[in-house]
C-alpha cells in the first residue's frame with residue numbers, strides 16, 4: 001500500500017497502544033520503515049536510460065520486508081523506549097501490519113504481486129503471496145485509507161495526540177486543538 005496508508009495504519013495502532021510519546025513514535029516508524037528498501041527507486045529512475053542502469057528498486061524492493069529486519073527494528077525500539085515488553089509487541093505488530101497490508105493490496109501496474117521474502121536473506125523460499133491481492137490503486141485501498149482517517153480523527157480527539165506527533169509535537173497539539181474545537185462548535 002502507499003506510504004500514507006501505512007503511516008495512518010501505524011498511527012492508529014499507536015493510538016490504541018496507549019504507550020508514551022516515544023513508544024508511539026517507535027510504533028509509527030516500525031509501520032513505515034520496511035519501505036526504505038524502496039528508496040532505490042531514485043537512483044533507478046535517474047540511471048534507467050544510462051549504459052549501466054542501477055536496478056536497485058527492481059532488485060531490492062521488499063528485501064527489508066523480512067522477519068530479520070522486524071527483529072532488528074524491535075530491538076532498537078526497545079533500547080530507546082520504556083515499557084519494553086509492550087513496546088516490543090506493538091512495534092512487532094506494526095511492522096507485520098505493514099507486511100499484511102502489502103500482501104493484500106499492493107499489486108503493481110504490471111501485475112507483479114511483489115512477493116514478501118519473509119525469511120530473506122537466509123532463504124527466498126516461503127515468500128508471502130496471496131492470489132486475491134488487489135492493485136495498489138484499487139478502490140479497496142482508498143476505502144481503507146478513508147476508514148483509517150476517520151479512526152485517526154477519533155483517536156486524536158480521544159487521546160489528545162495523533163500521527164502528526166511523528167513530525168512535530170507542537171503541530172500535533174495544534175491539530176488536536178483544532179479538531180476538538182471544531183467538534184465543540186458542531
Ligand SMILES: [Zn+2]
Pocket residue numbers: 001034035065098102
Ligand atoms: Zn512495503
